[in-house]
Amino acid sequence: MTIDPQVYSIVVNEESFPDKSVIIKEGSGGDWIHVILEGRVKIKKQTSKGLLTIETLTVGDFIGAMEFLKQSKVPRFTSAIADGPVLVGTLDAELLKKDWESQPLRLKKLISSLMQNLEDAITNFVDLAEASKLR
């Protein structure tokens, strides 16, 4: 997957992370959105028996979109951990915020609902994994 030029044009900062380093910590504050420029990132959720991998993201994927689109200063729902060396770009939050706020109400409801459904599905997945002791 490649980076869309329009996405790359609003990257305001680039940061490298070594293997296994924490890019975003679950429960921490912040609503920045990052895009993966190089490498892979594992999205993990804390469970009673350690960290559970939810999915693996690759180049062009976004990290932290859920919290940004909720716009309610919620803590980070999951952790993002480098799976090998990773280069991420931080997107211009002000510009994105302006874009988001200018969208029609029903469209915002549609996208926010999608984010909520994803959050609920992750919670369900974690509950099931804990119940069946899968890792």
Add this chain to the structure above:
Amino acid sequence: MKTEGKIPPVVRLQYVSGDLIIKEGDFGLSIYEIISGKVGIFVDSSGTEIQVATLDPGMIIGEMSFLTGTSSPRSASARALEDCCLEAWHPNMISTVYKKMPIILGLIAGQSLKSLARMNKTISGYNSKKRKDEIKQIQQSSDRWSSRRSFYRKEFDKECVYRPVNSPKSLKLIGRIKNISRGGMQMVAKTSNSLDYSHVPGDKFFASVYLKPGQQVNMTAKIVKLQKGESAGTISMGMAFTHMTQEDQKRLGFFLMP
């Protein structure tokens, strides 16, 4: 108000508890916002409806088909869990604003959509396995139940009225009781009943039948064994009584006496 053939971009719809709002596999692009009431999201797993989510007012349903495009059928069913009011958005209305959305927001939505689809598939897989284990356990107990029941049952062929225990009283499904005993009965119903309302082992129903004129018996029974009926388009359910008043038990007892 006349709409002169045009479909309004937004309409309000009322549903009663148990109503199917969206059917998995159907093609449709309308999006619904829940204005009042609760809606359950179900996915089919080997013929069994498994509830994967409960949605509250303010939440949206049907967005998956819209976001994935016209070629994708509905990925889940939505059913009113109580009386509901929904606002239906015409796909053309939402499509116009969606297409004008900044590309980055579109990419974020696309990524989230893929993650959600993958997550729902995994959840459905886990639930399906759990359900299969439960059915296996029920099957084992039903075999024991069938052998016990066979000694005391009376052949019978009467129409009965039944409905799922959590459905509105106004709902009347028609079945036919083929035999009955102190512990349970065999009921045959149209397969179409099971398309609108879950009919799987473990499901409980209220049922009423006239044993003889003036001798009505009401009972609560759960499905312990489910198979195709002898006639096309029918299902046959082995059902165990889970509740019956003492008076109805007596009535049934006298009816079963030789």
